[in-house]
Amino acid sequence: MDHSLDALRGRLLIQCRSTKVDSILDIADKAHAGIVLTGTSPESTVLRLRDQGFRGPILCDADRYSGKRRVTARRGTHPAWIRRQRDLGLIPLTDSGYLAPRDWPGLRTILKAAARESAPVVAVLPLATKWFSSPPVRVAITREINKYGVPVAFVFEHDKDPFGVQYLLTGFLQILATASVPVFLLRCDVSAIGALCHGAHTAAVGTNSSLRHLYPATARRSSRPPGVSAFVTRLLSYHRLETCERIFAGTPDIHHFWSCECTVCEGATPARLDAAGQPWLAASRHSLSCLLRLYAEIFRGLRTPDQLVSSWHETISHALYVHDQVAETAEHWRKPANLRAWYAITEDPLPHRGEIPRQPADHQPRVTMPRRRDARLREPGR
Known part of the structure; x- marks a missing residue:
């Protein structure tokens, strides 16, 4: 069994509660997917999964950053939580608290704690969406991540879908293009696949709405x-x-x-x-x-980075076309914000395939931004 970070490379994981894992275990096993167990007491579940023959990657998210009783990042992390995961033979995730906008001391607290441990330890960064509203701040986040040199796992807070916010998506793709460490994405939906296409090391989709999103503590x-x-x-x-x-x-x-x-x-x-x-x-x-x-x-098959980005872009394009078809008969039908954002921010790096109708862009002219792994990334004009 491979417990290295390489075992997670390019994987789509399933994020669930320990009490629900049995209901999706056959799906994970058949698809060779990994599992992210969410909660503070994973030991018995991990041991049972291994006894039942599940050999896929398992990660443990302590989930201290969510809900009305969430803790803040400045409260620190617990070395004992890291040891418990190591004792299970797993790659540890930090039990991070929530990172409010511009909480730089909290961000450094999480990264320092992960860097102090023997590698690999993944620093979980549960961030408010507003962290990404300023381009200089986005650059500074990447600089801090690269400085400490530990893998990071992002969780994005939003009252609806963070990937429907163009500045969040732009910032996240910038980090994927410029980070020198593996970047994970937790607690997501279909955008997890888009993140993998654009170079995320691994990404997780939740089994229900609360595990596909990090809702604000004050959300109505x-x-x-x-x-x-x-x-x-x-x-x-x-x-x-x-x-x-x-x-x-x-x-x-x-x-x-x-x-x-x-x-x-x-x-x-x-x-x-x-x-x-x-x-x-x-x-x-x-x-x-x-x-x-x-x-x-x-x-x-063997896909190049450009081919993955192109395939995701065309998948988005076709979905938007089908939404247009539905809108012809469904009153007040709206295209999902995340699909519109993906289509507006990114472009297909390969020649367009004619069988999929292209959708009109609803944004200002785009400008080229730095990229890694040949992934094409563009930001709307301001």
Whole structure:
């Protein structure tokens, strides 16, 4: 079993609570995915997974940075948490606290603690989105990361989707292009695949909304009643099951887009998940299966960095085209902010393939920015 950072290179991981891992273990095993266990008591779960024969990478996220009782980064990290993970044969993640905007002492506290340990230790950086609103600050973050020389794992706070914020996406891609250490991404959704295409070392997609996002501690609860959402591959986005039923019924000309061949749907559409005994569980398994299949399709074969960036860009382009199709019949339909941001910020480095219609850009002229691994990255004009 390979416990090195190389075992994580280019991997899409599944982030879940220890109490839910059994429900997705077969999916992770079949897809050769890794697992990020979220919580402060992972030992019994890790040992049980190994006893059951799971040999994929396992990471442990202490999750001290979320919720209304979150701790701040200046509270420091615990060497004992690092030792506990090492005793399990795992690559340790720091049990970091939350990094409020411009909390430079907190950032250095986390990085110093990771640097003091014998390598490798991954410094978890749970950052407020506003850290990335200033280009000089984004450069300074990279400078600090490179100074301490430890792998880092980003978690981004936002009340909706941080990757729908153009300055956040621009800053993150700049870090991927200029950091001299491996960069992880935790607690994400489909943008995890985009991050991998642009050079992230590894990235994790959550099993539910709270593990696909880091919500602000002061976030207001939605007035909408809780519902079950499922990932729709052609749209590259999650939608409530009742929304799926409505848009599938309203788009007969592209009805073939909606059927799903995952082991949960078996050729039906995700709208049928509502009839499952446990719709939330069925939707979670369906979504993970679809994301892992999409990841496998993009990364199939030996791909150059340019080919990965190009494939992701064309995947986004096609999804935006399908959203346009849905918008013709669905009133007030809006394209997801993260897809619009990815399309606005990045460009296809390879000749455009004619079979996928290109989408009009809704941004100002773009200017070339520094890049690494030949990934093409552009920032909208200000």
